[in-house]
Amino acid sequence: MSIVTVQLGQCGNQIGFEVFDALYTDSHCPQGLCSKRENEAYQASCKERFFSEEENGVPVARAVLVDMEPKVTNQTLSKAAQSGRWKYGQHSCFCQKQGSGNNWAYGYSVHGPRHEESIMNLIQKEVEKCDSLSGFFIIMSMAGGTGSGLGAFVTQNLQDQYSNSLKMNQIIWPYGTGEVIVQNYNSILTLSHLYRSSDALLVHENDALHKICAKLMNIKQISFSDINQVLAHQLGSVFQPTYSVEGSCHYRRNPLGIDWQVRPPLSGLPTLGKASLNRGLHFNMSIANLVILRGKDVHSADLGGFKDSALYTSWLEPINAFNVWKTQRAFSKYEKSAALVSNSQFLLKPLDTIVGKAWNMFASKAYIHQYTKFGIEEEDFLDSFTLLEQVVASYCNV
Amino acid sequence: MITKGAFLILSLKHVLMQVNFSFEGNGTFLCISYYSQYKAQIQPRYSEYHNHAVLIDMEEGVVNEILQGPLRDVFDSKQLITDISGSGNNWAVGHKVFGSLYQEQILEKLRKSAEHCDCLQCFFIIHSMGGGTGSGLGTFLLKLLEDEFPEVYRFVTSVYPSGEDDVITSPYNSILAMKELNEHADCVLPIDNQSLFDIISKIDLMVNSGKLGTTIKPKSLVTSSAGAVKKRHQKPFDAMNNIVANLLLNLTSSARFEGSLNMDLNEISMNLVPFPQLHYLVSSLTPLYTLADVNIPTRRLDQMFSDAFSKDHQLIRADPKHSLYLACALMVRGNVQVSDLRRNIERLKPSLQFVSWNQEGWKTSLCSVPPVGHSHSLLALANNTCVKPTFMELKERFMRLYKKKAHLHHYLQIEGMEESSFMEAVSSLSGLIEEYNQLDATKSMPVEDFPRLSIAV
Numbered sequence: 001m002s003i004v005t006v007q008l009g010q011c012g013n014q015i016g017f018e019v020f021d022a023l024y025t026d027s028h029c030p031q032g033l034c035s036k037r038e039n040e041a042y043q044a045s046c047k048e049r050f051f052s053e054e055e056n057g058v059p060v061a062r063a064v065l066v067d068m069e070p071k072v073t074n075q076t077l078s079k080a081a082q083s084g085r086w087k088y089g090q091h092s093c094f095c096q097k098q099g100s101g102n103n104w105a106y107g108y109s110v111h112g113p114r115h116e117e118s119i120m121n122l123i124q125k126e127v128e129k130c131d132s133l134s135g136f137f138i139i140m141s142m143a144g145g146t147g148s149g150l151g152a153f154v155t156q157n158l159q160d161q162y163s164n165s166l167k168m169n170q171i172i173w174p175y176g177t178g179e180v181i182v183q184n185y186n187s188i189l190t191l192s193h194l195y196r197s198s199d200a201l202l203v204h205e206n207d208a209l210h211k212i213c214a215k216l217m218n219i220k221q222i223s224f225s226d227i228n229q230v231l232a233h234q235l236g237s238v239f240q241p242t243y244s245v246e247g248s249c250h251y252r253r254n255p256l257g258i259d260w261q262v263r264p265p266l267s268g269l270p271t272l273g274k275a276s277l278n279r280g281l282h283f284n285m286s287i288a289n290l291v292i293l294r295g296k297d298v299h300s301a302d303l304g305g306f307k308d309s310a311l312y313t314s315w316l317e318p319i320n321a322f323n324v325w326k327t328q329r330a331f332s333k334y335e336k337s338a339a340l341v342s343n344s345q346f347l348l349k350p351l352d353t354i355v356g357k358a359w360n361m362f363a364s365k366a367y368i369h370q371y372t373k374f375g376i377e378e379e380d381f382l383d384s385f386t387l388l389e390q391v392v393a394s395y396c397n398v
Numbered sequence: 399m400i401t402k403g404a405f406l407i408l409s410l411k412h413v414l415m416q417v418n419f420s421f422e423g424n425g426t427f428l429c430i431s432y433y434s435q436y437k438a439q440i441q442p443r444y445s446e447y448h449n450h451a452v453l454i455d456m457e458e459g460v461v462n463e464i465l466q467g468p469l470r471d472v473f474d475s476k477q478l479i480t481d482i483s484g485s486g487n488n489w490a491v492g493h494k495v496f497g498s499l500y501q502e503q504i505l506e507k508l509r510k511s512a513e514h515c516d517c518l519q520c521f522f523i524i525h526s527m528g529g530g531t532g533s534g535l536g537t538f539l540l541k542l543l544e545d546e547f548p549e550v551y552r553f554v555t556s557v558y559p560s561g562e563d564d565v566i567t568s569p570y571n572s573i574l575a576m577k578e579l580n581e582h583a584d585c586v587l588p589i590d591n592q593s594l595f596d597i598i599s600k601i602d603l604m605v606n607s608g609k610l611g612t613t614i615k616p617k618s619l620v621t622s623s624a625g626a627v628k629k630r631h632q633k634p635f636d637a638m639n640n641i642v643a644n645l646l647l648n649l650t651s652s653a654r655f656e657g658s659l660n661m662d663l664n665e666i667s668m669n670l671v672p673f674p675q676l677h678y679l680v681s682s683l684t685p686l687y688t689l690a691d692v693n694i695p696t697r698r699l700d701q702m703f704s705d706a707f708s709k710d711h712q713l714i715r716a717d718p719k720h721s722l723y724l725a726c727a728l729m730v731r732g733n734v735q736v737s738d739l740r741r742n743i744e745r746l747k748p749s750l751q752f753v754s755w756n757q758e759g760w761k762t763s764l765c766s767v768p769p770v771g772h773s774h775s776l777l778a779l780a781n782n783t784c785v786k787p788t789f790m791e792l793k794e795r796f797m798r799l800y801k802k803k804a805h806l807h808h809y810l811q812i813e814g815m816e817e818s819s820f821m822e823a824v825s826s827l828s829g830l831i832e833e834y835n836q837l838d839a840t841k842s843m844p845v846e847d848f849p850r851l852s853i854a855v
Contacts (some may be wrong), residue, residue, distance in 0.1 A: 010659070010660055014658070062578075069660075069662065071660060072656075072660070075656055096517075097516055097517035098517045098519055098662075098664070099662040099664060099665070101662060101664030101665050101667070101668045102505045102665045102668045102669060102761075103664075103668050118804050120845065124479040135405075145665075145668075168797050175740065176758065177740070177743055177744070177747070177758045177760060178759065178760035178761065178762070179760075179761070179762055180665075180669060180761055181669040181670070181725050181756065181759050181760065181761045182668065182669060185484065210736075210737070210740070213737075214737070219737075220737075221735045221737055222735055222736060222737035223658060223735040223736060223737070224615050224659065224735075224736050224764075225658065227736070356847060356850065357757075357758070357852070359847075359848055359850055359851075360754070360847060360848050361755045361756065363755070363848040364526040364754075365464065365673075366672035366755055366756065367671075367672050369673070369674055370667075370671075385851055386851060386853065389851045389853045390851065390853050394753045
C-alpha cells in the first residue's frame with residue numbers, strides 16, 4: 001500500500017522534505033517500545049508506503065517535486081542527498097525558471113496546461129513503481145502561485161486520470177497578517193477548485209503552528225524550518241502504520257482512507273471532507289473524529305470523552321463518527337503519543353474570515369486585472385465565492 | 399551561469415555619473431562592488447560573468463568615464479549606444495529625435511542580449527526625469543520594450559528633480575516623461591536627489607561626530623566607503639548613486655539567493671499594484687550603516703523595522719506613516735526569521751493606515767544572504783498616497799513655466815511635438831493625482847464590510 005506524494009511550490013517542497021525526514025527518522029528509531037518483530041513489521045510497512053528501494057540500498061522517497069523556479073527544489077534535493085539516509089529520485093523533479101508570481105491564474109491557466117504532460121508523466125512513473133497504490137498526498141500552500149494554482153490543476157488531473165485512487169491535499173493556511181497580499185484571492189480560488197476534485201483536505205494554519213512553536217515549545221526565534229518540523233511531526237504521527245483491525249498485528253490500514261465522506265441527510269451537497277489536525281479536544285460540533293494512539297498502554301486508554309454524543313451532529317451516531325487507530329509501537333521516541341484528526345467546525349472561523357476579506361477586496365476590484373490577464377475572469381471568482389459560502393453555511397448548520 | 403536575465407538599461411546624464419554596484423556573487427544580476435580596500439581582491443575575472451546591460455547616452459563623457467574606470471572590464475563597447483551632441487535637456491530631442499534615430503540599434507542590442515537569457519523576466523530602466531536623454535529617450539525605450547517584449551516586466555527607477563534643480567526645463571521634461579511612465583511602466587520607483595543627499599548628510603554626521611563612541615564598519619555604509627568625496631558645494635553623487643544601487647541589489651536579492659520565503663520580481667508587481675495606473679512605489683532602505691558591534695540584540699533588529707517607516711529613510715520626500723497605504727512589501731535579508739517579521743508587523747501595524755480593502759496588505763520575503771558588511775537589512779516598498787505631494791509639486795512647477803510659455807519653442811520646433819502633447823501629459827498627471835485624492839478621501843471613513851452573498855442551504 002503505497003502513497004505517492006506530490007510536493008508543489010516553495011512551501012510544498014520545504015514541507016515535503018521535513019515530512020519524509022520525520023517518517024524516515026521515526027521508522028528507524030531504535031526505541032520502538034515494542035518487540036523486535038513488531039518493530040520490523042512497522043518499519044517494513046512505513047518503508048513500503050513512502051519509500052522505494054534503489055540498488056545501493058538508500059531508500060528513495062516516493063515523491064514528485066514540482067516548482068516553477070529552481071532554487072527550492074535544488075535545495076531540497078541536495079539536502080536529502082546529503083543526509084545519506086534517504087533521498088529523492090534523480091529524475092523526480094520538474095522545474096522551470098520563471099516562477100508563478102504569486103498569481104493563481106498563472107499557476108492554473110498558464111503553467112498547468114503548459115506542463116501538464118511532463119508533470120503527469122513524472123507522477124505516472126512514480127505510480128508504476130508501486131505494487132499497490134493507496135493514493136496521492138499533495139502538499140501545497142494556498143497563498144502563493146505555484147502551490148495554489150498549479151496544485152489545483154494537478155489535483156484535477158489526478159481526479160481525471162486516477163479516479164479510483166484517493167487524493168488527500170495537505171494545504172497550508174497562510175498567516176492572517178499577510179505573507180502575500182493577494183493570498184485571500186489565491187486561497188478562495190484554490191479551495192473552491194479543490195472541493196471539486198479532492199477527497200480530503202488536511203489543513204494546517206501557519207498561525208496555529210506558530211503558536212505551538214512559541215507557547216508549547218518555547219522557541220525564541222521561530223523560523224519556517226521550525227514550523228515545518230512541527231507539521232511534519234504531526235503528519236508523521238498520523239501517517240505511520242497502525243493496526244487495521246482492533247487487536248490485529250497487521251499494518252495494513254490505508255492512511256488516506258479516512259472514511260468520513262459523510263453525506264448529511266437533507267442537503268444535496270456533494271460529499272466533502274475537510275479535516276483539521278491538532279492535539280486538543282474541541283467543543284466545536286464535529287462531524288467525525290479520528291484518534292490515533294501510539295506507544296504504551298494504547299489498549300487501555302480511556303477514550304470515553306470522544307464518544308460523547310454531545311460532540312457530534314444529530315444525524316451521525318458516535319459509533320460511526322468516531323474512530324480509533326492504535327499501535328504499540330511508539331512514535332519518534334515519545335513513550336505515548338496521540339493525534340486527533342477532526343472534521344469539525346474548527347475551520348469555520350478561519351474560512352469565513354478569508355472569504356470575507358477576499359470579498360471586500362473583490363468588491364473594490366483591486367488586483368483583479370492581474371488575474372483576468374491570464375484567463376481567470378470575475379465570473380470564476382463569483383463561482384468560487386458561491387461555493388465557499390455554501391461550505392460555510394453547511395458547516396454552520398452542522 | 400546566468401539563468402535568468404534582467405536587463406539594466408542606463409540612461410546617463412549628470413545625475414547618475416557612476417552607478418556603483420556591489421559584488422555579491424554569481425547570479426542573475428551582476429553587481430560589482432567598488433570598495434577601495436578590496437580593490438586588489440576583486441581582481442576581476444569579469445569575463446566569466448556576462449551582464450545583460452545596455453548603456454545609452456547621447457553624449458559620450460559619462461559613458462567614457464565608466465569605460466575607463468574600475469568597471470571597465472564589466473562593460474564592453476558592444477553594449478553602448480552613444481551620440482555626441484546630447485539632448486540639450488530637451489525631452490523632445492531625446493524622445494522624438496534620438497528615439498527614431500536609434501530605435502533599430504537599440505532593438506538589435508536588446509534582442510541579442512535577450513537571446514543569452516534562459517528566461518527573461520524583467521527590464522530595469524534607470525534614468526532621470528529632468529534631463530533630455532534619460533527622460534526622453536528613456537521613456538521612448540519603455541514603449542519600445544512594451545511592443546517588442548510585451549510579457550516582460552518593466553521596472554523603472556526614476557530620479558525626480560528636486561525643487562532647486564539646476565535644469566530649468568526639468569518640469570517640462572518630467573511631466574512629459576510621467577505620461578509615458580503612467581502608460582507603459584509596470585512599476586516605478588521614484589527617487590529624488592534631495593532625499594539621497596539628506597541620507598548622506600545624516601550618515602556623515604554619524605561617522606564624524608563619534609557621538610556614540612563606537613565605530614561604524616566602513617564597508618557597511620549604504621553609500622560605500624570609496625570616498626564619497628564631499629566637497630561642500632558639490633553633491634556627492636557617487637555616494638548617492640550607491641544608495642540606488644543598493645536598492646536594486648536588495649530588490650533582486652531574493653531572486654538571486656536562497657531563503658525560507660522567496661520573492662521573485664514578478665511578485666512585486668502582482669502584490670503591490672492593485673490597479674494598473676497606481677504603480678508608483680516609495681522605497682526605503684535600512685540600516686544605513688552597521689555599528690562595529692556585531693551582536694545585534696533584538697532591539698536593534700526591531701529598530702531596523704521602525705526606521706523603514708520613518709520619513710528620514712525614504713528615498714523620496716514622503717511620509718508614508720501619515721498617508722494611506724494601498725500595499726506594503728518588506729524584503730528582509732540576513733539572519734531574520736519569520737517570528738521577527740511577524741512581531742514587527744504586529745508592532746507597527748497600529749500606527750499605519752491601510753486602505754479598507756487591504757487592511758492586511760503585507761507582502762514579505764526572507765532571504766538568507768545579507769548584503770556585504772551587514773548581518774541583516776530591510777527594503778520596504780510602499781504603494782502609498784504619500785507620493786502625491788511629489789506629483790503635485792511637479793505639476794505646479796510645470797504650470798508656472800508653461801503659463802509664461804517659457805522655453806516652449808525648443809520643444810515645439812521638434813517634429814511631432816505640439817502644445818497638445820503638453821496638455822495630454824498634464825491631464826495624465828492630473829488624472830493620477832485625482833486617483834490618489836479619492837483614496838485619501840477614504841482615509842477617515844470607517845471600514846465597512848461589503849454584504850456577503852446569501853446562500854440558500
